[in-house]
Amino acid sequence: MMKGSRNLAQSLSLTKAKSKVTKAALVGWLLTQTVLMSAPAMAQARQTLNYTGLLKKIDAGEVERVEIDEAQSIARVRLQGQNKNEPPIEVQLLERNPELIDRLRKNKVSFDSQPTADNSVVVGLVANLLLFMLLIAGLLLILRRSSNSPGGPGQAMNFGKSRARFQMEAKTGVMFDDVAGIEEAKEELQEVVAFLKKPERFTAVGARIPKGALLVGSPGTGKTLLAKAIAGEAGVPFFSISGSEFVEMFVGVGASRVRDLFKKAKENAPCIVFIDEIDAVGRQRGAGIGGGNDEREQTLNQLLTEMDGFEGNAGIIVIAATNRPDVLDSALLRPGRFDRQITVDLPDRKGRLKILEVHARNKKLSDEVDLEKIARQTPGFSGAELANLLNEAAILTARRRKDAVTMLEIDDAIDRVSIGLAKNPLLDSTRKRMTAYHEIGHALLTTLLDNADPLNKVTIIPRAGGIEGFSQTVPNEETIDSGLYTRAWMLDRIKVILGGRAVEAEVFGEDAIDAGAASDIGKVTQIARQMVTMFGMSDLGPVALESSGGEVFLGRNMMPQSEYSEELASKIDQKVREIAKFCYAEARRLLRENRPLVDRLVDVLLEQETIEGDQFRTIVQEYRDSLSQTASVTS
Numbered sequence: 158m159m160k161g162s163r164n165l166a167q168s169l170s171l172t173k174a175k176s177k178v179t180k181a182a183l184v185g186w187l188l189t190q191t192v193l194m195s196a197p198a199m200a201q202a203r204q205t206l207n208y209t210g211l212l213k214k215i216d217a218g219e220v221e222r223v224e225i226d227e228a229q230s231i232a233r234v235r236l237q238g239q240n241k242n243e244p245p246i247e248v249q250l251l252e253r254n255p256e257l258i259d260r261l262r263k264n265k266v267s268f269d270s271q272p273t274a275d276n277s278v279v280v281g282l283v284a285n286l287l288l289f290m291l292l293i294a295g296l297l298l299i300l301r302r303s304s305n306s307p308g309g310p311g312q313a314m315n316f317g318k319s320r321a322r323f324q325m326e327a328k329t330g331v332m333f334d335d336v337a338g339i340e341e342a343k344e345e346l347q348e349v350v351a352f353l354k355k356p357e358r359f360t361a362v363g364a365r366i367p368k369g370a371l372l373v374g375s376p377g378t379g380k381t382l383l384a385k386a387i388a389g390e391a392g393v394p395f396f397s398i399s400g401s402e403f404v405e406m407f408v409g410v411g412a413s414r415v416r417d418l419f420k421k422a423k424e425n426a427p428c429i430v431f432i433d434e435i436d437a438v439g440r441q442r443g444a445g446i447g448g449g450n451d452e453r454e455q456t457l458n459q460l461l462t463e464m465d466g467f468e469g470n471a472g473i474i475v476i477a478a479t480n481r482p483d484v485l486d487s488a489l490l491r492p493g494r495f496d497r498q499i500t501v502d503l504p505d506r507k508g509r510l511k512i513l514e515v516h517a518r519n520k521k522l523s524d525e526v527d528l529e530k531i532a533r534q535t536p537g538f539s540g541a542e543l544a545n546l547l548n549e550a551a552i553l554t555a556r557r558r559k560d561a562v563t564m565l566e567i568d569d570a571i572d573r574v575s576i577g578l579a580k581n582p583l584l585d586s587t588r589k590r591m592t593a594y595h596e597i598g599h600a601l602l603t604t605l606l607d608n609a610d611p612l613n614k615v616t617i618i619p620r621a622g623g624i625e626g627f628s629q630t631v632p633n634e635e636t637i638d639s640g641l642y643t644r645a646w647m648l649d650r651i652k653v654i655l656g657g658r659a660v661e662a663e664v665f666g667e668d669a670i671d672a673g674a675a676s677d678i679g680k681v682t683q684i685a686r687q688m689v690t691m692f693g694m695s696d697l698g699p700v701a702l703e704s705s706g707g708e709v710f711l712g713r714n715m716m717p718q719s720e721y722s723e724e725l726a727s728k729i730d731q732k733v734r735e736i737a738k739f740c741y742a743e744a745r746r747l748l749r750e751n752r753p754l755v756d757r758l759v760d761v762l763l764e765q766e767t768i769e770g771d772q773f774r775t776i777v778q779e780y781r782d783s784l785s786q787t788a789s790v791t792s
């Protein structure tokens with residue numbers, strides 16, 4: 158299972174080593190250069206006097222002083238009457254020069270023997286050594302390229318182009334069984350496996366096979382694992398690259414990598430191409446100060462070209478992963494590219510139990526270990542963190558020389574892992590309760606109000622970006638298509654949005670409400686304002702006081718074009734406040750009247766962490782039934 162990542166690590170460290178060798182070689186070359194360049198200068202100085210000449214001059218008493226440099230076997234000679242500013246004459250010495258010293262003594266010439274600071278001999282040696290190392294490294298590099306790179310032997314000499322950093326695994330060995338706790342995502346991807354295995358079945362009836370799927374989820378939720386499992390189940394090769402590796406310093410390198418990747422993929426189709434961290438390359442183009450990043454844009458354009466270039470039936474399915482789908486360039490999400498988005502959530506309690514079961518398979522656990530209990534203790538843990546948790550426990554067990562993992566090691570490992578994470582506000586139970594009430598406030602109102610959209614799910618599993626939970630509705634497609642939002646729908650929508658704040662005030666008191674609902678309040682103001690100024694839904698009359706500068710309810714910033722007086726502006730503010738106040742009061746009333754139901758739902762949410770729409774409606778219905786029963790008994 159971990160094979161892929163080890164390969165990756167290996168090749169990464171290799172790439173690092175490579176660049177180090179190149180640098181060292183460069184320095185070596187420069188050193189050789191200096192050595193070569195200084196040689197002619199030395200030769201010139203030596204020409205004026207040779208060894209025998211020097212001996213003669215000593216005998217003749219023409220020499221004032223001699224400095225012997227043993228390291229370089231040079232004597233620096235100063236002649237009698239020589240100008241002080243002139244450099245001494247350099248004389249090349251022999252290996253041993255016994256008579257030189259004798260004659261100097263005999264003629265009473267002052268002399269001095271010292272090693273020089275100039276150690277160019279050593280430098281020359283080092284340079285040679287480095288040059289030699291470079292040769293060896295280069296050879297190894299070429300050998301490695303041609304033997305086991307995904308590029309194959311053909312690319313051995315293809316420098317610049319062959320720096321492909323993608324990995325290929327012929328068989329991932331990962332199966333859907335190894336992926337747990339993210340059943341929805343698994344189910345959606347099951348189809349992709351079928352495409353890869355039996356494309357004829359789909360093409361025969363004219364179905365267009367999807368080219369790409371985007372896996373959206375926080376780190377460690379198993380996106381890579383899932384992509385590998387698809388390849389494993391379908392028995393096709395798995396190509397992978399990380400978006401951050403595309404983006405290089407040099408313009409054009411990323412694009413050529415993309416070309417290489419897809420060329421290889423086509424040769425090996427059917428196959429899976431996995432692009433991790435696609436947001437690194439796929440950010441909205443033209444964003445950023447100074448016109449954006451040329452290299453990234455070129456790479457992205459190449460990626461788009463490649464994805465358009467092969468037919469859906471070519472058998473390549475591109476799976477990309479990100480936890481920031483919001484920053485992606487919209488071109489990536491167009492039909493025929495990553496048109497399928499699959500959310501990979503952090504696992505809930507049941508999911509965590511299943512993931513723990515998967516990773517407990519190859520570990521020795523003592524009988525008392527209760528995976529159920531561990532799952533309960535680890536809200537907010539991702540799949541990777543759970544895997545890490547069991548592994549830490551196993552390491553502790555080995556260190557303590559025990560035969561099997563006990564609950565003691567598990568508890569220690571949880572501490573270790575969660576302190577390492579320094580997060581999980583949801584382990585704090587008052588905060589968790591507060592979040593649960595807030596979300597139930599939204600969810601219950603959307604279920605109770607006639608004109609609100611039905612609930613899809615409510616969850617208190619934290620997300621990236623500091624989101625501690627959410628309640629999600631299924632928007633009515635007809636309304637979206639027609640754009641016919643009624644006044645009743647808008648009012649109910651405001652009540653639902655205020656439900657979070659309302660329930661907090663009901664349950665914990667006005668003083669306890671916190672700033673967590675700020676974005677809710679912002680949304681309410683926006684809708685209420687539009688009702689008054691654009692849709693003529695207040696008693697200010699059916700006049701459009703502002704022209705729409707953006708799409709309604711999509712959260713885009715509108716440029717309010719004020720076409721009214723200040724007096725009217727304050728009237729608008731007043732109307733907006735009235736709408737909000739009315740809806741808030743309604744929300745509080747409904748929640749107060751259904752307080753036992755609110756408490757019951759919060760209990761279920763705290764227990765399960767996620768309630769799907771259907772289950773939620775069942776609980777609400779049960780409550781209503783029980784009410785009408787007691788009502789009929791008393792009456």
Ligand code: ADP
Nearest residue numbers: 335336337376377378379380381382540541544
């Ligand atoms: P992501 O790509 O989402 O960041 P990975 O797929 O790399 O996460 O997950 C890292 C490791 O964590 C996996 O190799 C696996 O051991 C473990 N893991 C994560 N999610 C799951 C899961 N749903 N089921 C089983 N193991 C998981």
Ligand code: ZN
Nearest residue numbers: 595657674677
């Ligand atoms: Zn809210």
